[in-house]
Amino acid sequence: MRIIGLGRLNGFCAEHSDSRKWVANWISDTRASRWRTPHDIRKRYPGASFLAERVVIFNVKGNHYRLETRIAYDVGVIAVLWIGTHAEYTRRHR
Secondary structure, X not given: OEEEOHXXXXXXXXXXXHHHHHHHHHHHHHXXXXXXXXXXXXXXXXXXXXXXXXXXXXXXXXXXXXXEEEEEOOOOEEEEEEEEEHXXXXXXXX
């Protein structure tokens, strides 16, 4: 998969250094993957949530943080929409 929005992830990791290892592993895993359906993601990330419009939410570092993405399965692109704390995510989606 090709990842768009790595700058968001880098900026987040600069502020939340405890997430750096998880994010680096996710980037490596995602680049090496070719997810064609939500089921492909669920096999690797069973805690992922799937919303409308191909939005996938990943639980980062034991659900301390949330990573919101949008996936274009047909062309193999995943866009980082947002990353933040679980509390910030809850406030955004009230």
